[in-house]
Amino acid sequence: QSVLTQPPSVSGAPGQRITISCYGNTSNIGSGHSVHWYQHVPGEAPKLVIFGNTNRPSGVPDRFSGAKSGSSGSLAITALQPEDEAEYFCQSYDISLSGVVFGGGTKLTVL
């Protein structure tokens, strides 16, 4: 059971928009700690796609965006492309656990 809650799967057709939610509580996201997002393709290294709730690292397409509200965060991907198919994880810091926490991951399927 992960500390941060994500839907197990989402799907969308090429060109469509999807969002992935990440629910936390007042010990992590709700305490003011940032939400970060990683893309993980099996067999490859995880890749940072959003940091600090809304920021994109250099090289990440502007089709990826992040948001935070209260104790939850979200990742949106517009104009879906086949190469976006991967598992996406949110991450924050939990003050009660005094450590980094991840969501359980959301498998994105591009139909």
Add this chain to the structure above:
Amino acid sequence: ELQLVASGGGLVKPGGSLRLSCVASDFTFSSYAMNWVRRAPGKGLEWVSSIMGDSLYRYYADSVQGRFTISRDNAKKSLYLEMNTLRVEDTAVYYCARWMDTLGYFDLWGQGTQVTVSS
């Protein structure tokens, strides 16, 4: 090229030991805290351990506390994870990752090394 390369994984029996290594390239290794994160089959990412740039502070997940030891050699730009008393549930791909302290996230990851604990 900016990268992390992990190695040292393998097949080991329960109760056995293994030492993972991670070599950094193209950045000032000693300036960054470094971490190990793992992903078990069918499960999500799990933070395992972290070490500050000067090795003064080290942190462990409860699941590995007392069995795993993280260390680093800044001269060799290398990170290590000594894993003892391995359990079946330690089976996972282990990733080394660079920590960005300002907002608390991992900005650079290695490709991972597979650890399988099985009799």
